[in-house]
Amino acid sequence: MATAEYETHEHDVLIIGAGGAGLRAAIEAAAQGVSVGLVCKSLLGKAHTVMAEGGIAAALGNVWPEDTWQVHFRDTMRGGKMLNNWRMAQLHAQEAPDRVLELERWGALFDRTKDGLILQRDFGGHRYARLAHVGDRTGLEMIRTLQYHAIHQGIDVYMECKIERLIKDGDRVAGAFGYWRNTGKFVLFKAKAVVIATGGIGKAWKFTSNSWEYTGDGHSLALWAGADLIDMEFVQFHPTGMVWPPSVRGILVTEGVRGDGGTLKNSKGERFMFKYIPEFFRSETADTEAEADRWYEDKKNNRRTPDLLPRDEVARAINSELKAGRGSPHGGVFLDINTRRPADYVRKRLPSMYHQFKELADVDITREPMEVGPTCHYVMGGVRVDADTTAGTVKGLFAAGESAGGMHGSNRLGGNSLSDLLVFGRRAGLYAALYAKDFGGQLTVSSAEVESLARESLEPFSRSGGENPYAVQAALQDVMQNLVGLIRNQTELQDALVKIEGLKERANKVRVEGGRAYNPGWHTALDLRSLLTVAECSARAALERRESRGGHTREDYPQLDPEWAKVNVVLRLKNGSITGSREPLPQMPDDLRKLFEDRQ
Amino acid sequence: MRLALRVFRCTPGTAGGDGAHRWQAYEVEAGADTTVLDALVAIQREQDPTLAFRWACRVGMCGSCAMVVNGRERWACRMRVHDLGRVTLRVRPLYHFPVLRDLVVDMAPFNARLRAVDGAFRPRAGADSYALVPGGGAERRAIDVAIECIGCGMCLSACTMVAHDPRFPGPAALNRAFTLQRDSREGGAEERWPLLLDEDALTRCHGQGTCTDVCPMGLSPTDSILKLRRAAVRRAVGIPRGRRPREG
Numbered sequence: 001m002a003t004a005e006y007e008t009h010e011h012d013v014l015i016i017g018a019g020g021a022g023l024r025a026a027i028e029a030a031a032q033g034v035s036v037g038l039v040c041k042s043l044l045g046k047a048h049t050v051m052a053e054g055g056i057a058a059a060l061g062n063v064w065p066e067d068t069w070q071v072h073f074r075d076t077m078r079g080g081k082m083l084n085n086w087r088m089a090q091l092h093a094q095e096a097p098d099r100v101l102e103l104e105r106w107g108a109l110f111d112r113t114k115d116g117l118i119l120q121r122d123f124g125g126h127r128y129a130r131l132a133h134v135g136d137r138t139g140l141e142m143i144r145t146l147q148y149h150a151i152h153q154g155i156d157v158y159m160e161c162k163i164e165r166l167i168k169d170g171d172r173v174a175g176a177f178g179y180w181r182n183t184g185k186f187v188l189f190k191a192k193a194v195v196i197a198t199g200g201i202g203k204a205w206k207f208t209s210n211s212w213e214y215t216g217d218g219h220s221l222a223l224w225a226g227a228d229l230i231d232m233e234f235v236q237f238h239p240t241g242m243v244w245p246p247s248v249r250g251i252l253v254t255e256g257v258r259g260d261g262g263t264l265k266n267s268k269g270e271r272f273m274f275k276y277i278p279e280f281f282r283s284e285t286a287d288t289e290a291e292a293d294r295w296y297e298d299k300k301n302n303r304r305t306p307d308l309l310p311r312d313e314v315a316r317a318i319n320s321e322l323k324a325g326r327g328s329p330h331g332g333v334f335l336d337i338n339t340r341r342p343a344d345y346v347r348k349r350l351p352s353m354y355h356q357f358k359e360l361a362d363v364d365i366t367r368e369p370m371e372v373g374p375t376c377h378y379v380m381g382g383v384r385v386d387a388d389t390t391a392g393t394v395k396g397l398f399a400a401g402e403s404a405g406g407m408h409g410s411n412r413l414g415g416n417s418l419s420d421l422l423v424f425g426r427r428a429g430l431y432a433a434l435y436a437k438d439f440g441g442q443l444t445v446s447s448a449e450v451e452s453l454a455r456e457s458l459e460p461f462s463r464s465g466g467e468n469p470y471a472v473q474a475a476l477q478d479v480m481q482n483l484v485g486l487i488r489n490q491t492e493l494q495d496a497l498v499k500i501e502g503l504k505e506r507a508n509k510v511r512v513e514g515g516r517a518y519n520p521g522w523h524t525a526l527d528l529r530s531l532l533t534v535a536e537c538s539a540r541a542a543l544e545r546r547e548s549r550g551g552h553t554r555e556d557y558p559q560l561d562p563e564w565a566k567v568n569v570v571l572r573l574k575n576g577s578i579t580g581s582r583e584p585l586p587q588m589p590d591d592l593r594k595l596f597e598d599r600q
Numbered sequence: 601m602r603l604a605l606r607v608f609r610c611t612p613g614t615a616g617g618d619g620a621h622r623w624q625a626y627e628v629e630a631g632a633d634t635t636v637l638d639a640l641v642a643i644q645r646e647q648d649p650t651l652a653f654r655w656a657c658r659v660g661m662c663g664s665c666a667m668v669v670n671g672r673e674r675w676a677c678r679m680r681v682h683d684l685g686r687v688t689l690r691v692r693p694l695y696h697f698p699v700l701r702d703l704v705v706d707m708a709p710f711n712a713r714l715r716a717v718d719g720a721f722r723p724r725a726g727a728d729s730y731a732l733v734p735g736g737g738a739e740r741r742a743i744d745v746a747i748e749c750i751g752c753g754m755c756l757s758a759c760t761m762v763a764h765d766p767r768f769p770g771p772a773a774l775n776r777a778f779t780l781q782r783d784s785r786e787g788g789a790e791e792r793w794p795l796l797l798d799e800d801a802l803t804r805c806h807g808q809g810t811c812t813d814v815c816p817m818g819l820s821p822t823d824s825i826l827k828l829r830r831a832a833v834r835r836a837v838g839i840p841r842g843r844r845p846r847e848g
Binding site for chain 1: 611612631632633634635637638644645646649650651652654655656657658659660661662663664678680700701702704706707711715719720721723727730731732733734740743747748749750751780783785786
């Protein structure tokens with residue numbers, strides 16, 4: 001095999017990942033007049049953005065004129081238990097409305113109010129109905145719009161191309177090395193700036209809403225290139241994933257079900273969420289069923305139902321009900337929308353959910369409740385970036401979307417992801433392009449380094465013995481599910497780290513059969529490297545943070561600890577090992593701090 | 601129950617020559633809820649990690665896992681084997697696309713066709729940044745039933761005219777064109793008409809409706825094409841929208 005052969009492409013800005021953030025970055029960079037390459041691991045348009053159901057959070061104020069960026073900012077910070085990078089949360093809340101309207105100028109059309117304005121829907125943790133949406137298929141509309149717009153800007157798209165490693169020239173990022181999944185042939189991209197927009201790490205868990213793609217590629221590429229990651233202990237377990245049948249376990253049931261009137265019940269028929277209202281949210285949450293019921297009809301004079309508490313609270317509550325033995329037949333709880341809403345309302349507002357349950361679970365959600373339980377959904381942690389420019393801590397590296405950290409603090413509110421992709425995707429594209437324009441020097445890529453990466457990538461073909469890469473992947477998913485799940489403790493986290501070390505050994509010995517063309521076994525063998533890296537990052541950060549906050553719950557440290565509110569856990573590579581340190585959060589200025597004092 | 605499958609295997613460019621293929625037999629355990637995708641994933645995980653197919657979302661949102669199962673285009677993730685009857689499954693890649701490997705096809709022809717009808721939205725010059733579009737209006741009702749294309753390629757695989765005339769844009773692209781031509785916010789409609797009125801475009805559809813039969817999203821490209829033709833006629837003879845042409 002001619003192992004060292006590779007083709008070379010050159011761009012000013014290379015964007016890795018073509019979901020919402022990557023596409024939006026590409027559009028913005030191209031608008032700056034630089035040459036843009038957009039690389040994606042699957043086909044264009046199949047990234048997880050397409051699955052987003054509920055909507056895009058933006059304080060447009062169409063349904064509630066009282067809604068402003070300040071309220072959105074406050075909700076976001078409180079949802080993240082104040083650990084968010086305040087500046088990111090501010091920019092996000094301020095710019096999201098413009099990003100939504102921009103999509104309409106590019107051809108999207110959101111659902112409308114009677115007056116022809118963009119309709120907004122209620123979601124967990126958002127004080128006002130705030131999510132611009134297209135039924136329960138907002139992501140499809142968004143990605144289609146971005147995709148058509150991007151393609152017509154003359155961006156070079158490299159589909160089904162997997163990046164294995166970033167290449168550096170001295171202390172700068174100089175490009176990326178990868179392979180074509182179709183042919184297995186290697187490719188080198190030379191670039192002045194690289195934007196990481198690869199999404200999440202959810203494939204490291206067994207029950208997950210994430211597809212095969214989400215193996216933490218971008219997180220790992222950045223870490224290996226010397227960049228810092230933050231907040232990797234915060235993993236969002238979405239409270240409502242399907243639990244039955246087994247083949248679809250973990251698949252998402254949109255929060256829109258609850259936003260549109262669905263309530264959670266245990267096996268005794270109790271609306272258990274009233275028992276789990278935390279002090280932090282007590283003043284703004286209905287504490288009786290009667291008030292919660294009235295809220296659906298009169299939102300001005302009643303407080304919102306606890307079914308719509310932020311996701312971390314609801315997921316923990318469901319977990320407690322399950323532990324207490326009040327679960328549904330297949331190990332979930334019930335989510336009931338048919339009691340409150342007529343069948344045609346459900347079919348109109350939630351068509352995808354209706355068909356999903358009908359076809360996959362034989363459940364008619366207009367007549368019977370769904371069974372749901374927590375599923376790994378989103379990682380709040382990611383590449384440590386500058387809030388305004390999205391620049392990472394290595395020169396020439398930028399990151400946006402799920403692969404960037406800080407924006408969501410310890411817990412993300414529903415609807416804040418699509419807006420995050422647009423706001424920071426745009427910023428990443430803009431500042432990467434400006435960086436590339438400013439950079440006047442020459443970048444040199446060592447061909448010896450590229451050849452050595454190529455040889456390393458082919459090793460799984462030439463090993464004898466060794467196991468199927470899928471076996472190692474499945475073992476890792478069990479470790480993370482059982483030991484680094486919704487509820488953690490020191491003993492289990494330490495155990496997880498030991499087991500991950502063992503799995504690294506096994507991953508180094510996996511063997512694959514067949515040729516290089518579209519070989520899923522080989523792809524999995526290579527993905528294991530990033531999957532194991534992000535698994536270790538998550539476990540290590542979780543062990544470090546000795547408190548419970550947002551998407552990180554320690555049964556041995558069950559309380560919020562004000563001291564831990566002041567620091568991020570920062571991870572970086574030191575002599576080849578992932579090491580953690582605590583570093584102070586950026587301090588919020590007084591005028592913003594006041595937003596949290598003025599109100600109840 | 602044990603489920604038997606015959607799966608199309610093909611590695612273009614390897615010994616045996618381009619396009620050489622074989623049918624490989626597999627057996628997996630299947631329950632009442634097992635989907636075609638579940639069966640394929642089980643094979644890939646436990647028996648044969650080289651078996652190539654595309655998939656992503658598992659719930660019919662992304663359009664990655666389109667293939668031909670027992671003679672008909674289907675999305676593997678939403679197709680329960682139970683509903684196919686007690687038969688051996690024959691699984692092969694989509695028709696009318698070059699096969700890259702096994703069940704994976706090259707989607708380039710699909711994207712090329714979208715480009716051939718200029719599938720991107722362009723806002724009308726001088727338009728407001730925000731259109732006051734009433735949700736329930738006739739325009740949106742017409743567009744909304746055609747808009748949710750997930751780009752799976754099944755319609756192209758089922759379309760007989762696509763095979764007959766490579767220049768025919770085919771159902772997905774013409775359906776997309778319909779959603780643009782009907783959109784009052786769209787600024788590129790006049791420039792798009794010549795593309796649609798080319799002799800290899802709208803007129804090539806023979807109305808067999810195979811695209812509509814197989815569309816997993818329940819869209820009707822056939823209907824979109826008919827509506828485009830009607831609009832073309834109105835445009836040619838100068839009848840404004842909303843007025844019926846006089847009979848006889």
